[in-house]
Amino acid sequence: MVPSWRRPAMSGRGVWLRTRARLRRFPELLAGCGEQAAAYGRCVAxxxxxxxxxxxxDCLEEFRALRECFARAAKATAK
Structure with missing residues (x-):
């Protein structure tokens, strides 16, 4: 049996490509949630x-609103 540290990684290059693609969409998603992000920022400040x-x-309500906005935006733009 091959030791686990010698086995090829299961994640591979595809995982990093998908992750990078999701991260590239983040500014677009954030722009769609500007009102919620601003409210959360004001609350934290x-x-x-x-x-x-x-x-x-302290800012749980504002954070939940921002998280829900991100989730809706990500779902709407999912491929």
Whole structure:
């Protein structure tokens, strides 16, 4: 039996090509979600301002809206 470190990688070149293609689409998806991204950014900036620390769920609602927008945009542009 061949040791696992000597076996060819299962991921291969195709995985990197698909990943790179998805990453190239990211700016386009982000542009379609500008309103949600801006709301999330404003929330994070406001929560981090001042002496208080940014807490985990401070901007959960805005983050979920942004994530849903990305998911819709990615689904709509999927091949």
């Amino acid at each position: 406001a929560a981090a301002a001042g002496p208080a620390e940014l807490r985990r769920d």
